[in-house]
Amino acid sequence: MASTWEKTKEFYNWVLESGDPRTDSWFLVHSPLPVTFLFASYLFVVALGPFYMCHRKPLKLRGLLIAYNLAMMTLSSYMFYEFLVTSVLANYSYLCQPVDYSRSELGMRMARVCWWFFFSKVIELLDTVFFILRKKQEQVTFLHVYHHGTMLFNWWSGVKYVPGGQAFFIGMLNSFVHIFMYGYYALASLGPQMHRYLWWKRYLTIMQLCQFVAIAVHSSYNLFAECPFPDGFNIAVFLYILSLIALFLHFYYWTYTRGKKEKLT
Template sequence: MTLSKMSFLEDAKTFYTEFLKRGDPRVEEWFLMQTPVPIMILFFSYIFVVLVSPRVMRNGQPLNLKAILIPYNFILVGLSIYMFLEFLTVSLLSNYSYKCQPVDYSDSPLAMRMAKVCWWFFFSKVIELLDTVFFILRKKFNQVSFLHVYHHCTMILNWWMGVKYVAGGQSFFTGMLNSFVHIFMYSYYGLAVFGPHMQKYLWWKKYLTKLQLTQFVAFVIHTGYNLITDCDFPQGFNVAVFIYAITLILLFGNFYYHSYLQSQREKKKLY
């Protein structure tokens, strides 16, 4: 091995060691939080499944997963309700500022409650990767869009970093708002599984997309405010959330336009 290669490996090893040392010691022993290796394996496994499974399923019959999907979706509704209420309750009890909130790295009961609900939010994103698996098994390949895959696979990485380094503080806002939106989203998915006769009760799908877009705008405003003010929260995380939220506004906005606005214009042309 050449000297330059040895130097590169030593630098990489040092960077990785320092990367882990900077993590929050409170979460170090929690499930999936010791090192990024398990979550990276999960990330690449997810991408592999997305790329390969449609080809495998091409000649197979779609599976009827109703018996699994109904409890799955309503369990996620229950988990989303728990996380939303826990984020809200702990932030209020801790007198959190909704403008700028540093992370409380202490072992106080409220600080630990906030760290734990942040971990549950991260883990919920791991569970939600099953959404894609179920779409593929049911041969609903049109649902496995770039937006769908991008959102699911990036959320597990974003929130692994969030829990590892900033389990609390500013990050509570995105977790709380997203949990609130997912109460309605998984309620919609759960009801839709019952069959076509439920469609007349699911007229609010369009408004669900609007609610999703609203939360992303709120993220941009929330983090954007802290980019121009002096807030004792890691600026790198604020920048990352700000940019990420903008990408989601663009992707969900494009989905909303093609799914609702464009289709309405085409219907008007027919008449």
């Protein structure tokens, strides 16, 4: 028992000490415990939130949702710009890009936008809270919770250990897709009169799937080529993206293919 405890402490100390010293002191980065607490709190809200709202009227939150979605759209635009411009100025490769661990201007600029991308995943947990408060429980699917929860840990480890390098491509693509996603949510939050302008939801899902395929190709390439970026991260990203592709394809099938067939019969 003591040996197991000692090994656990050694591993925890290794987790703390083996990260990038440039980002170690940044908010929520040093230890996995705050992020783990956030995740546990998130699951608590997901599990008990519907019971709390069971005998209460759904909250409209119209003004808050408009402001939130526009703010997230703006943040996504900023992150996409930073990922793109910094990678171009630093002459990043789309085939193999190691992490720049220096304290150069561009190295720190890329690390900072990686942190903002991680922190945006913390903010995005509010998506679920708003669904629950509005009693839109059908939106809180396994895919929704899985995606939000895992991205939190994925990007904590990214900022802790590899803030930049190959990871920039994931952040850049995801930020680009989220500009349109939160734009869609902003329009939807304006009310039922906007529904006729939201015909492109299906294409938003297709855009997300294309993003995942691009990330899978990008990550898998370096599993077969020499590149000074940790293979462990590329393998983790590749396997994770495969899970998202499977889940989003299932969602697409039941929402846009099987669902439409059932409506016609």
